[in-house]
Amino acid sequence: MFEVRSDEPKYAFLWDKETKAKNQYGDSIELAPDTSDLHGVSLNINNDAAVGDNPNRYKQHGFYLNADNCIGCHACEAACSEKNDNPAHISFRSVGFVEGGTYPEYQRLNISMACNHCDDPVCLKGCPTRAYTKYAEYGAVLQDPDICFGCGYCTWVCPYNAPQLDPVKGEVSKCNMCVDRLEVGLKPACVSACLGNALDFGVIENVPDNREQSKTEIPGFPTTEITHPNIRFQQTRQTNREMTRTDSMPLKYHKDEDKGQYKSVVDEKHGVERQWNWASLLITHESSHVIFTLTTQAILGAFLMLVIGHVIENELILAIQSSSAYLPLLGVMNGLLMIGLYKLNMHLGKPHRFYRGFYNLRHSPVSREIAGVSLFFTSLLGFTFFSFLEMNLLVGMFAILGVISGPLGLFYMYKLYRIKARPFWDHWQTASSFVGTCLSLGALVIGLGVLISSDMSSALVNDLLVLLLVGLLLETAGHIAHARDLKKGVGEGAASWHQQVTLFGWPYMISNGLLAVSILTTIWLLALPTSIILWCTLVMALLSTAVIRRSLFFALVIPTTMPGAFFWKNKGFEQHAKDTGLAKMQQVGVAYEAHRTFNIKELLLTIKETSMKEAVDQVKSIFIWKEVK
Numbered sequence: 001m002f003e004v005r006s007d008e009p010k011y012a013f014l015w016d017k018e019t020k021a022k023n024q025y026g027d028s029i030e031l032a033p034d035t036s037d038l039h040g041v042s043l044n045i046n047n048d049a050a051v052g053d054n055p056n057r058y059k060q061h062g063f064y065l066n067a068d069n070c071i072g073c074h075a076c077e078a079a080c081s082e083k084n085d086n087p088a089h090i091s092f093r094s095v096g097f098v099e100g101g102t103y104p105e106y107q108r109l110n111i112s113m114a115c116n117h118c119d120d121p122v123c124l125k126g127c128p129t130r131a132y133t134k135y136a137e138y139g140a141v142l143q144d145p146d147i148c149f150g151c152g153y154c155t156w157v158c159p160y161n162a163p164q165l166d167p168v169k170g171e172v173s174k175c176n177m178c179v180d181r182l183e184v185g186l187k188p189a190c191v192s193a194c195l196g197n198a199l200d201f202g203v204i205e206n207v208p209d210n211r212e213q214s215k216t217e218i219p220g221f222p223t224t225e226i227t228h229p230n231i232r233f234q235q236t237r238q239t240n241r242e243m244t245r246t247d248s249m250p251l252k253y254h255k256d257e258d259k260g261q262y263k264s265v266v267d268e269k270h271g272v273e274r275q276w277n278w279a280s281l282l283i284t285h286e287s288s289h290v291i292f293t294l295t296t297q298a299i300l301g302a303f304l305m306l307v308i309g310h311v312i313e314n315e316l317i318l319a320i321q322s323s324s325a326y327l328p329l330l331g332v333m334n335g336l337l338m339i340g341l342y343k344l345n346m347h348l349g350k351p352h353r354f355y356r357g358f359y360n361l362r363h364s365p366v367s368r369e370i371a372g373v374s375l376f377f378t379s380l381l382g383f384t385f386f387s388f389l390e391m392n393l394l395v396g397m398f399a400i401l402g403v404i405s406g407p408l409g410l411f412y413m414y415k416l417y418r419i420k421a422r423p424f425w426d427h428w429q430t431a432s433s434f435v436g437t438c439l440s441l442g443a444l445v446i447g448l449g450v451l452i453s454s455d456m457s458s459a460l461v462n463d464l465l466v467l468l469l470v471g472l473l474l475e476t477a478g479h480i481a482h483a484r485d486l487k488k489g490v491g492e493g494a495a496s497w498h499q500q501v502t503l504f505g506w507p508y509m510i511s512n513g514l515l516a517v518s519i520l521t522t523i524w525l526l527a528l529p530t531s532i533i534l535w536c537t538l539v540m541a542l543l544s545t546a547v548i549r550r551s552l553f554f555a556l557v558i559p560t561t562m563p564g565a566f567f568w569k570n571k572g573f574e575q576h577a578k579d580t581g582l583a584k585m586q587q588v589g590v591a592y593e594a595h596r597t598f599n600i601k602e603l604l605l606t607i608k609e610t611s612m613k614e615a616v617d618q619v620k621s622i623f624i625w626k627e628v629k
Helices: 075-084 122-126 153-157 189-193 278-282 287-311 315-321 326-347 351-358 365-388 392-415 429-452 458-488 491-501 505-527 532-555 571-580 600-609 612-621
Strands: 061-066 094-100 107-113 132-134 141-143 164-166 171-173 199-203 231-234 242-245 251-256 261-266
Touching: 075 094, 075 189, 122 132, 122 141, 122 153, 189 199, 251 491, 261 491, 278 532, 287 315, 287 326, 287 365, 287 392, 287 429, 287 458, 287 532, 315 326, 315 429, 315 458, 326 351, 326 365, 326 429, 351 365, 365 392, 392 429, 429 458, 429 532, 458 491, 458 505, 458 532, 491 505, 505 532
Parallel strands: 061 231
Antiparallel strands: 061 199, 094 107, 094 242, 132 141, 164 171, 242 251, 251 261
């Protein structure tokens, strides 16, 4: 276990004596009754079988921050990173701040934040690999990086920036409450290092000596309703009615005088002019999700149309299935879905551990989505193979399996984006967009098959165009309602809307225009269903608006995140560091998220001038995360 120094100061030891039964959320502080089998079980810290003798070992512990005392020295960050041997770009604890007023009445409120070891940890339920566990010992939510395969979903659902995705190692890690120190009666390293006596730790709801408040929220802290976090605050100094963030997030906080609480509102700090920003929209870490969701939804829609159309004996579908274009169409559908699944898998930090995505089918919508889509892909493969062999019984069996698994995968694809910590996604428009894409792109895929088949009757295409039009209108209705609700709302959702019409204003307007062109072209095609020019126009307009809108879906989301500082946890500074080359300096704490570019000429030169071993090492380096040189 952790070795206690002989000169350990008194303030570094846990101080709890009496404790309460319930916390402020009504949850029990006692996590394991005396009769529980959990008592006396070792945590096997560093393979040590000893059991700590803390009398409060099975009660929920948490952090206490006296914001009046925090001076923003970042000693807690340094102590945490030193103890956990974190690289410069990873920090389990970070200090951000909000500020208000003007000189000479300027004031700043510092907030030191790590994992809050919540009563209802959404990271645990969301993680598809079951890398998270909430222990009865101290109520610690612990995460095993070795089990994690680097999907990053826990970083999406957590409102407090606690899980940290390391792009170099391809895995997530986070604050572990320093349970090794707790077992020997010591407070976490960050608490012991605090210079201003601002940070404390103990059984939750126990207020330290010389403290008079135990608040669950302060300005800049996200709502506690999502996870019931185990952190309490004191903040007695009067703060301004408006507190702003120094990071690049377009948010500030207004005080509700009636309730005495702060709510987040839009901060137009970056202006209101429309911008382009194509590169930061289309070339991002989430581009793989764009490709995966669009291809999966398109192929699912096409598959359902083929199967259901066959069952109801739709003339167009029967004509396609009897044509020479049918098997090539199925082959294209398999290829597109395979590309989407490949891009999704390679998006993982550890792609070779993809099978771990099935570990948490009980709780995680990600696991359920992976299971549903994987089963659908298997169904499509079987459906195609036995259609080629004309084994109709097996074709029917795989068709039934696909009709069940495909919509199930789509449903959980929708559910995994209904995240309370990301208000831009937490809207029914997500469902209308996904279903609309199934109809529009699915019909487009079959429509291209119709074009290949010269023996198709133009009159039969109308049914297909009607489905395509319904999908486009459904998407349009969702987008209109989404925009209306975001403009009326406050907080992170409204901030996402603000960025949509400013930071990505021109791509947003172009996508609206292309959507209108797609709708009008589809209506025109109902009158001229065999017009090649109209079909080509529809293909280009529909694919373009689908890619732009789905890219906006990922680029615009603003989480209910903690405020950053000017340099640290500031997306604006991170981008500046990459643009200017500062990111090459490890101490800046900004890691490039890009693979090293493969250069065959450089490889051949290496073989010629050095050795085959060094050349092999160079090839290996392509497949791990590296800084761009």
